[in-house]
Amino acid sequence: MTMNVSNVDSLLAQMRAAMAAAQGQPAQAPAAGGVDFANVLKSSLDGVNQAQHRAEELQKAFVLGDDKVSLSDTMIAMQKANISFQTAVQVRNKVVAAYNDIMNMQV
Numbered sequence: 001m002t003m004n005v006s007n008v009d010s011l012l013a014q015m016r017a018a019m020a021a022a023q024g025q026p027a028q029a030p031a032a033g034g035v036d037f038a039n040v041l042k043s044s045l046d047g048v049n050q051a052q053h054r055a056e057e058l059q060k061a062f063v064l065g066d067d068k069v070s071l072s073d074t075m076i077a078m079q080k081a082n083i084s085f086q087t088a089v090q091v092r093n094k095v096v097a098a099y100n101d102i103m104n105m106q107v
Contacts, residue, residue: 010035011095018102044091048084055081 014037055077061069 010040011037015098015102045088048081048088051077051081051084 013034055074058069058074058077062071062074
């Protein structure tokens, strides 16, 4: 799962808008061409899901003795799926921590 700078900027903009709303300030309009955080999150999770399914398919094929699937390809796919899942978990943890920080701010 990769998250580029524009995705991070979009997340920060949405967090700032939530903070402004919590403080009773008018929300600013999102920047033109902004990225919807929900869409970025969904596509990232879909990518993690696809990596896990690909690794599972390679595992099954290798166990069933498919000559086209090597052990190294299977192990690499499994590690990619694991790394993408761990990244998603860490991003989730950071978003939850940021949400908790925003909710605990004094109004």
